Amino acid sequence: MTEKNIQKLSVQGVAKYYDGLPVLERVNLDVEKGAFCTIVGASGCGKSTFLRMLLSQERPTRGEIFLDGIALPEEPTPDRGIVFQKYSVFPHLSVAENLILARELEEAPLTGKLFGSSRRSAFSDIGDLLEQIGLSGAANKYPAQLSGGMQQRLAIAQSLVKRPSILLLDEPFGALDPGIRLDMHELLLGLWKDLDMTIFMVTHDIHEAFKLGTRLLVFDKIRHDPQAPEAFGATITYDLPLSAPEFGAENTSPEVIAGTISREKQLPLNSSKSNLS
Numbered sequence: 295m296t297e298k299n300i301q302k303l304s305v306q307g308v309a310k311y312y313d314g315l316p317v318l319e320r321v322n323l324d325v326e327k328g329a330f331c332t333i334v335g336a337s338g339c340g341k342s343t344f345l346r347m348l349l350s351q352e353r354p355t356r357g358e359i360f361l362d363g364i365a366l367p368e369e370p371t372p373d374r375g376i377v378f379q380k381y382s383v384f385p386h387l388s389v390a391e392n393l394i395l396a397r398e399l400e401e402a403p404l405t406g407k408l409f410g411s412s413r414r415s416a417f418s419d420i421g422d423l424l425e426q427i428g429l430s431g432a433a434n435k436y437p438a439q440l441s442g443g444m445q446q447r448l449a450i451a452q453s454l455v456k457r458p459s460i461l462l463l464d465e466p467f468g469a470l471d472p473g474i475r476l477d478m479h480e481l482l483l484g485l486w487k488d489l490d491m492t493i494f495m496v497t498h499d500i501h502e503a504f505k506l507g508t509r510l511l512v513f514d515k516i517r518h519d520p521q522a523p524e525a526f527g528a529t530i531t532y533d534l535p536l537s538a539p540e541f542g543a544e545n546t547s548p549e550v551i552a553g554t555i556s557r558e559k560q561l562p563l564n565s566s567k568s569n570l571s
């Protein structure tokens with residue numbers, strides 16, 4: 295086994311407070327390279343905050359997160375990509391231009407633009423990615439000319455330009471129609487296998503979580519004070535290996551898990567985020 299294969303993400307005793315109030319507390323987790331962790335939990339319980347800490351966009355208030363035994367850097371680095379629910383692409387740039395932008399900013403920090411052979415080389419280098427993501431026929435189109443699904447494909451492609459080993463997805467398909475979602479599931483599973491990534495994906499759709507994940511993480515509060523609902527943070531209350539069929543399947547169906555989450559705001563089985571709020 296090579297060193298790359300044993301890459302592990304370790305979350306140790308992490309808590310996150312905002313304005314003195316806990317959002318997350320006592321979060322402990324070890325994830326092997328190549329896992330596909332789906333994350334569910336009631337609205338506002340800290341799932342996005344958890345992803346932002348994995349990205350180093352936020353620092354834990356307490357505890358530490360390690361990758362291969364080394365504390366995560368204080369800033370986001372190219373080995374971790376992220377995709378949000380809302381398309382994060384630049385509307386004034388074509389698909390191909392969106393995808394070479396990071397390289398342009400890196401190689402030409404003053405102008406933010408490559409010219410001549412450097413530009414041609416940058417376009418040529420994203421050819422495979424465009425193919426993989428199913429956008430090679432749309433390289434010269436602008437985001438406004440793309441469907442929602444294609445815009446989200448572009449957002450995913452953007453997150454993959456730097457070939458991250460960890461991909462963070464925050465409700466990436468929440469705004470898409472059910473049929474398009476199914477296409478995106480196929481796309482994502484293919485990319486996960488081909489690119490050998492570890493994935494953390496927040497979803498409000500419990501069936502999506504069960505379908506895609508090799509491991510399901512449920513965030514919820516274990517301590518409640520009815521007089522002070524904000525007194526305690528959420529933690530990981532269930533950590534289920536989904537790819538191990540012998541693991542008490544009758545106790546771990548989507549219905550059972552949805553029923554366990556948050557007494558105030560149950561996770562709907564056929565969900566979209568708007569159902570939760």
Ligand SMILES: Nc1ncnc2c1ncn2[C@@H]1O[C@H](COP(=O)(O)OP(=O)(O)OP(=O)(O)O)[C@@H](O)[C@H]1O
Nearest residue numbers: 312313317335336337338339340341342343344496
């Ligand atoms: N930068 C911030 N400053 C202050 N409070 C914040 C900040 N970011 C998040 N919060 C608060 O932390 C809590 C958790 O937010 P977060 O977005 O992580 O929850 P979530 O589980 O992802 O919610 P949702 O499912 O609705 O997207 C919320 O109460 C939110 O208002």
